[in-house]
Amino acid sequence: MEGDEMTSARVDWDAEAASFDEEPDHGLRDPGVRAAWADRLLGWLPERACDVLDLGCGTGSLSLLAAEQGHRVTGVDLSAPMIERARAKLAGRDAVFLLGDAAAPPVGEQRFDTVLVRHVLWALPDPARVLRHWRSLLRPQGRLVLVEGVWGTVAPVGIPADRLTTLLAPLAAHTRLERLSDDPRLWGGPVEDERYAVVATV
Template identity: 35%
Template sequence: MSNQQWQLSGSMPERYEEFLVPVIFTPWAQELLSRAALSEGAELLDLACGTGIVARMAATRGVRVCGADHNPGMLAQAETQSAGQNITYRQADAAGLPFDAGRFDAVICQQGLQFFPDKPGAVAECFRVLRPGGKAVFCMARGLEENPLMRAQVKAFAVHLDADEANAIRAVCGFADPEETGALFTDAGFDPVSVQAVTLELNARDAGAFVNGLMAATPASERIAALSPEARAALHSDILAGFGSCHHGKALRFPHVPNVVVAAKPA
């Protein structure tokens, strides 16, 4: 999968915010912010900020936040969602951040690193823009076998769409090795570096509506919209069936398992 396949455009950022952020990205924003343990007045870079859920939650805690993302559509949606909050946003390449050295107390990156074309360059840039003693907190999905959310989509897309669309979802789990992940941060100069498999149980009260959201907020959404109503219904049914025992009546309750990195820049 190319990095560009997850550069959502048009109405996609709005769908991402509406359907995916409440179920997936809000609980993880809370988790990552708790690990960053920022004090009021601290400065945070929300890297690959998407529609800005980490930035918005941090700002409510008195943290000064800058969100950075490569995608102008996501940034526009982030600005809409955070209207009235003291947050700045910048379009930026993760491997060439437009910030002075030593500016931030922390960098948080939620489900972004696996899509960066230059991962060593991006992590080195995070090291550069952190103050001594600053902290990088990242999370990236582990393998499909641990993540029914992506596994269900990959299986159904392979049947109803094609291998390319399935591989676009598979790429969410494309940087899952904890040793490789830890080495990336150690090589950039971080010390100590912790890489931990962390599980959150995520909840969608209306399973059918959530699967509709998955179908609408994916790089394959145009392909899905072009299907016949019968084909879309079959795809929807197979995604939902792919959650297996995580489907409880009307609701979904499923584990979501990434590697969480907490890495410090030496003081």
């Protein structure tokens, strides 16, 4: 993101921070929703302990699940209040949280085994460029785990699964698509829009 666009996004997410975890799939406070996301992460992340970069981490709910599964987590978010909540949520865990833009995370030369991103790519102005950059943050045989979708009926927003898999084709040796819309446990109830995850191994 650039300039005014980044400032506007930061203001919006700062305002959302206090109530963000009230959404079932954000705070994962319901044991059933939490278990459903934990089960999915087990299938998406490597079995061995690894370094996970959680971009647009919000209040750290997925970061916490990854840490509980033995992974070392670095979270990045544009919103300072979100980062504060993530740090509190993962206090005492093997996790670091950085304030910054998910499209260009401030991680220097550090490389990761998995880049985990939920509901972020669709909002970025140049997804193809961002995906190339995220791929460059991976170690050999690393993986991108991208949870995305298309929301709304009057003026839908999002990124369709076929478009994302097309963008990933030149970057990944293998991609796996999982449809998530038909699993109400993930969302705290049934949903009618398109929700999915793509796991891409480089």
